[in-house]
Amino acid sequence: xxxxDSVGTGAGGGxxxxxxxxxFLIDEALGFLFPxxxxxxxxxxxxxHLANGPAAPADLAAATGTDxxxxxxxxxxxxxxGVVTEDEQGRFALTGAGxxxxxxxxxxxxxxxxxxxxxxMWRPAGELTHCLTEGTTAFENIFGMPFFDHFAKDERxxxxxxxxxxAMSDQENAPIAAxxxxxxxxxxVDIGGGHGGLLLxxxxxxxxxxxxxxxxxxxxxxxxxxAHPGITGRWTPQxxxxxxxVPAGDIHLLKRITHDWDDEDCVTLLGHCRRALHPGGRVLVxxxxxxxxxxxxxxxxxxxxxxxxxxxxxxxxxxxxxxxxRAGLRLSRVVPTxxxxxVVEAVAE
Ligand SMILES: C[S@@+](CC[C@H](N)C(=O)[O-])C[C@H]1O[C@@H](n2cnc3c(N)ncnc32)[C@H](O)[C@@H]1O
Numbered sequence: 205x206x207x208x209d210s211v212g213t214g215a216g217g218g219x220x221x222x223x224x225x226x227x228f229l230i231d232e233a234l235g236f237l238f239p240x241x242x243x244x245x246x247x248x249x250x251x252x253h254l255a256n257g258p259a260a261p262a263d264l265a266a267a268t269g270t271d272x273x274x275x276x277x278x279x280x281x282x283x284x285x286g287v288v289t290e291d292e293q294g295r296f297a298l299t300g301a302g303x304x305x306x307x308x309x310x311x312x313x314x315x316x317x318x319x320x321x322x323x324x325m326w327r328p329a330g331e332l333t334h335c336l337t338e339g340t341t342a343f344e345n346i347f348g349m350p351f352f353d354h355f356a357k358d359e360r361x362x363x364x365x366x367x368x369x370x371a372m373s374d375q376e377n378a379p380i381a382a383x384x385x386x387x388x389x390x391x392x393v394d395i396g397g398g399h400g401g402l403l404l405x406x407x408x409x410x411x412x413x414x415x416x417x418x419x420x421x422x423x424x425x426x427x428x429x430x431a432h433p434g435i436t437g438r439w440t441p442q443x444x445x446x447x448x449x450v451p452a453g454d455i456h457l458l459k460r461i462t463h464d465w466d467d468e469d470c471v472t473l474l475g476h477c478r479r480a481l482h483p484g485g486r487v488l489v490x491x492x493x494x495x496x497x498x499x500x501x502x503x504x505x506x507x508x509x510x511x512x513x514x515x516x517x518x519x520x521x522x523x524x525x526x527x528x529x530r531a532g533l534r535l536s537r538v539v540p541t542x543x544x545x546x547v548v549e550a551v552a553e
Pocket of ligand 1 (some may be wrong): 352395396398418419460461464
């Protein structure tokens with residue numbers, strides 16, 4: 205990557221400046237090969253085979269059933285970004301960052317990397333031009349059905365998204381549950397709660413609360429709460445379509461939900477929440493709040509995934525305020541968390 209700060213800002217000028225700009229953009233255009241390499245490493249389980257220490261590519265290839273020369277090439281790129289590191293004997297070792305690619309560690313992101321680089325994200329990302337010219341998602345054009353219908357097709361396909369999603373959420377659930385001051389009693393409904401990682405953390409931290417995990421039945425089947433003795437008898441799974449209705453409760457949690465959907469769909473969903481909230485209840489949208497201007501933020505990349513693969517978008521605080529108002533709610537505050545997500549709280553108008 206180009207190291208010159210002036211590159212990319214148009215500063216510098218003249219022929220040299222233009223040459224540097226050209227080199228910068230060539231590097232940027234090649235950037236997609238890093239996640240490609242990360243995915244390949246995740247697929248063949250490289251990190252698990254490095255758990256016990258450094259290994260030569262030939263040994264690693266034998267252990268993973270891969271081609272040694274090609275594996276070396278993948279590792280060499282990953283080493284440029286600190287996922288692995290190469291020693292003087294040409295052996296590769298996991299770095300601290302690379303540890304999370306193992307499948308057997310807490311907060312493993314192996315399945316999350318596979319989900320985020322799955323062809324259902326990758327192919328639409330290559331068709332963003334379609335989104336620009338047509339003003340629609342690219343997903344249905346490629347896969348012939350909406351995103352969540354695709355991931356309900358069969359168990360194996362469903363696992364790619366829902367297991368990966370749960371893994372992506374793992375590292376953020378506890379800090380989010382800790383960042384918000386939940387009431388001492390009442391019912392928390394985790395709407396589109398997936399495998400229930402956030403609800404589990406909320407219930408563990410707040411022993412007076414009860415929970416409802418609300419999602420599609422094939423998703424609820426993979427829930428983590430049933431196996432957790434600490435919350436037995438304090439939660440129920442409930443199957444349903446959140447565009448038809450949502451269960452009644454005191455807190456409606458919507459984590460990484462509104463960003464999947466366009467404004468009309470969000471207003472429908474939030475309207476159901478408004479009607480199903482107990483008096484004094486709150487809706488907590490847990491999503492990124494896009495910062496203004498040039499500030500780098502993960503949401504600005506994820507937003508393009510929402511554009512290509514779904515119909516949603518990442519939103520600013522003003523966007524959320526407008527959505528809530530259309531659904532009869534009022535944005536009451538934004539609670540930051542140590543993660544990339546914030547808790548955007550709304551109450552009945
Ligand atoms: C992006 S995932 C978020 C999962 C979870 N909240 C998290 O943050 O890990 C979206 C969730 O919404 C669920 N979902 C999508 N459409 C739904 C619908 N119409 N009714 C109920 N749940 C739905 C999906 O099954 C999935 O679990």
